[in-house]
Amino acid sequence: MKPLIICAAVTGGASAKSAHHPVTPESVATAAVEAWRAGAAMVHIHARRDDGASSADVGDYRAIIDRILAAGCDAIINVSAGDNGGRASHAERLQVIETNAEVVSLGAGSLNIGNRLYDNSPAFVREMAARTKAKGSVPEIEVFDLGHLDLVGALVAEDLIRAPALVEFVFGLPGGLPSDPRLLPYLLERLPAGAEWAISSHATTTERYLPLSMLAFTQGGHVRTGMEDTIYLRPGELARTNAEMVEQWVSTARIWGRPVASPAEARRILGLVHS
Secondary structure, three states: OOOEOEEEEOOOOOOOOOOOOOOOHHHHHHHHHHHHHHOOOEEEEOEEOOOOOEEOOHHHHHHHHHHHHHOOOOOEEEEOOOOHHHOOOHHHHHHHHHHOOOEEEEEOOOEEEOOEEEOOOHHHHHHHHHHHHHHOOEEEEEEOOOOHHHHHHHHHHOOOOOOOOEEEEEEOOOOOEOOOHHHHHHHHHOOOOOOEEEEEEOOOOHHHHHHHHHHHHHOOOEEEEOOOOOOEEEOOEEOOOHHHHHHHHHHHHHHHOOOEOOHHHHHHHHOOOOO
């Protein structure tokens, strides 16, 4: 089996979902390092300030990243260039590339998240892809709906994305892909050739999180866990740490014989060069 890349999305940009949810710079950095020690090859972070507020500021990102690196962590650092709940402009989101993170999120299209527009216009997406490539980072291309794969294919054809493309199917956001496993075969059929893929399953219950994540695990994709996506370790049981959630996937991989990728192996799979 292909080595499994486990990504720990340790916080997200929403308010604390449980008493265990890290929402300060120090706690986010600690959670990322603990997740790496538990077996995560990649950590996905949103910037936080001391008061717990989310941020798109490069300085706030660097404060967390520097803490992670100071702990000797060699996980791939993956930062969000999302719109910070509608508060970050396109210009501010483009600046996130200056964090020098190896992986930067890239929304592949716009959608209505609840009552607001998440604005990923084609012009913005192309500019983000071009700047990410010029910086030497890799975009984590977030697909929120079926039609977003049309633009992904165009970005590959225009050589704005280096092979292999890293595509993450995001399920469970209001206005995006519903948490329906029947959609996955169609999505996979439309992936660019040779692309690596993962699933981010946003769910309020384990029963909704697990089916899609297990499909990624069994069909050669990669998995994402962590408190941005779900706060439960098993039905009705809150996870106390992000590391626990990573350990759960490491144990699952061990039981079924799928090797877990180290950060170095994950870099090779994704075509990353460690600076």
